[in-house]
Amino acid sequence: MHNFAVNIKEILKKRHEHLPKVLQEIERWSTLDSEISLLEGVVQELRDHPRTPNQLKDGLRDFQTNELRKKIADALALLRVVEARFSRTTINIGVSGVARVGKSTLLQSISGLSDEQIPVGKGDPVTAVRSRIFHSKSNCRATLLLHSFESFRDLVLRPYAFSLGLNVVPDSLGAFRTWTYPQSEDDLPKEFQTHSNSTMLVRLLAMQKALPSYQGDLSGGERIVGFEELRPFVAYPLHEDEPRRYLAVRDVKIECPFPKVQVESLGIIDLPGLGEIAADADNYHLNGLQNEVDLVVLVKRPLEGMAFWKTEDGKTASLLDKARGFVKNRRDFVFVLINSGGADLELCASLRKSIRMLANDGEEGKNFLVLEADAADQVSVEENVINPLLAHLSMRLPVMDQDVLEGTKADYISLTSMILTSLKDIESVLTCVSTISPSTAEDLEHRGEELRKDLAASLGDLVVKLRSQARSSEETPEYLSAIDLAYEEILSWISNGFGVGLDAWQSKALRSMQAEHNSSPFAATELNRIRVEISNRYCSIDNFFNSRVNNLWSEIAAIFRKGIGELASADDGKKVLKQLRTLMNDASEKCPTLCAAIDDLLALRLEYRTHLHPYVRRELDRLNLQVMDTESGEYKDQIVVAVSEAGAEELYRRITALAEQAAYYTRRALIREAVIPALVLHAAAEQFDDSLIRSGDSLREFKRLARSYHDDIWPGVFNGIIDTNARFAKVIRAIRTIREQLGTLDVGEK
Ligand SMILES: Nc1nc2c(ncn2[C@@H]2O[C@H](COP(=O)(O)OP(=O)(O)OP(=O)(O)O)[C@@H](O)[C@H]2O)c(=O)[nH]1
Ligand SMILES: [Mg+2]
Structure with a gap:
């Protein structure tokens, strides 16, 4: 058996070596951003000056940097994702899949946590909030990231309103409390009267009704809670009229000692069922995942009615592509896990076949590697999930990291040429003015x-x-x-x-x-x-x-x-x-x-x-x-x-x-x-x-x-x-500075 614990540490160490270059790149693009804004300023000064020749004024008229600066902001956002990815001290595995397939059960087996911290249950969907679970020798605690009313409104209420064709959202807690929503599907605008919208409306009304149970939690910021108080913050209530404190929670981080040393550097993330009927649920749960997970396990459970590759599974896989970012191969990033615990053997076989035929185009492992384990059994999970995943990561994570670096770089190479084109445009306007005799x-x-x-x-x-x-x-x-x-x-x-x-x-x-x-x-x-x-x-x-x-x-x-x-x-x-x-x-x-x-x-x-x-x-x-x-x-x-x-x-x-x-x-x-x-x-x-x-x-x-x-x-x-004029010279100088800065971009090069 490999020594995976050591292996993960080595992978992380290698990954951290990329960090200084990424930070340098962030610094450089921030500088470029301010230099470009400076260029805009001096071009404007030259253009607006009464004694600048008209020919020059005309040539500079269309110059503007909004688009460039927006692209730089995007490049910086990408680099920050890379920074977050390379600064992490754990390798993170996301566990995804539709409701009720045993995601939380799997997480329990890996982390050694119990029902109290990672609730599982029969019947209705249970996990309501994304939980990130990390090993910690000394801590046993959960940190809730809470919504403020504003973030609750923007990330929860607004998507619901939008899906239901309602244009306005309440702008305060008080307004939400007494807000008049349509009471049934028939009250919705005609083109929004669909069955799934009717379900969504029921949910929205339930949220409003339950407001007294969670309004006190809409404080924004973080709150540490003990494990014994955690459940209502992360799980759906068993009965309709029970409190819904989970609505105030954006995300929860759980720290506790993991039972096995080999998984100490693993972070595991419980993703609530993707593809559910909740407004913008997918975006909501995937938001920020890009810098948070290195690999996702898509769990399938071979129960009657679920023992085949469904359209929803395909959709979930496509959604996960978003979290994959620049990682080239889907196969590197998404694993399918057949959770065979307590399942019928025939259904297992049928699911296996369906995955091969539909998800893998008839060829074993073509798009997704497939694992099989009993999610409720620690030994089975260790042998059939953890070990193969770590073996895969130790080989493929450096490749995925390289993919990410190259993808990011390709993005700003094209940006660099855009900037250069803009600079050339100005320069050609400048050279048309007469020189000094x-x-x-x-x-x-x-x-x-x-x-x-x-x-x-x-x-x-x-x-x-x-x-x-x-x-x-x-x-x-x-x-x-x-x-x-x-x-x-x-x-x-x-x-x-x-x-x-x-x-x-x-x-x-x-x-x-x-x-x-x-x-x-x-x-x-x-x-x-x-x-x-x-x-x-x-x-x-x-x-x-x-x-x-x-x-x-x-x-x-x-x-x-x-x-x-x-x-x-x-x-x-x-x-x-x-x-x-x-x-x-x-x-x-x-x-x-x-x-x-x-x-x-x-x-x-x-x-x-x-x-x-x-x-x-x-x-x-x-x-x-x-x-x-x-x-x-x-x-x-x-x-x-x-x-x-x-x-x-x-x-x-x-x-x-x-x-x-x-x-x-x-x-x-x-x-x-x-x-x-x-x-x-x-x-x-x-x-x-x-x-x-x-x-x-x-x-x-x-x-x-x-x-x-x-x-x-x-x-x-x-x-x-004009070519010796100070305003003119300022433009030339600004261009020169930007060119120098662009000349030294080299992230990811060996
Ligand atoms: N025997 C057995 N039962 C399982 C296994 N996996 C899940 N179950 C049961 O299936 C039900 C749902 O499991 P959960 O772990 O809550 O499923 P989930 O995917 O987290 O569900 P949501 O949080 O609702 O999305 C529970 O009653 C589990 O006990 C398994 O491997 N073996
Ligand atoms: Mg769950």
């Missing part, structure tokens, strides 16, 4: 140089103006009034009792002094607070500073606007500079030096805290409680008062005086340093002028700018010449 090139060069000279002259004037402002140590009235405003506010804050009110302040002081038997702790804390407050209040002059910086940006922006015309058209200086920066970065030939100069300029800050606080800090030191005695050189408290009401009043007076003094001296220091803002602005402008005009690459980059944006800077001058 040598004399035009010269003219452009010259214009680039002149542009730089013009900017240099205007920037030079600005620097000179700022320098003279910095030298003239003259305070601007705006600066003075900004300081005075802050000063007035500080004084009124002081005279209003330091933000808390005179009385409150004094009584707080008294309480603190009484508690500490000392005036110093309170005085020290208050002085610290006042110092911070005064400093913070002077920060309000930052508003004035901001406007100075904004002014500088506007002046420089205006200089640019004079030279570059419509290229940057924002309405405020800072925005113009930012726009320019982006344009330089997006240019067909990039201009990093010019970009960096603008970045530096935009990073300019003029702030009280950074630029002025260091100079006025000394004046605020007056607000320390401890001061040095100039004679003795020792530190002492500059205010000490009696611990009493009168002391508190005195403390208030003394601190007020100190605070007013500090505010006054700070104001004086700020006026003294009034020239600092002008110095900072002058330095910034000079630095900008230097790096924009006099850095090594400056001239080269101005020429680049001229080539990239000639039709915006000098509209009408270079009519029809």
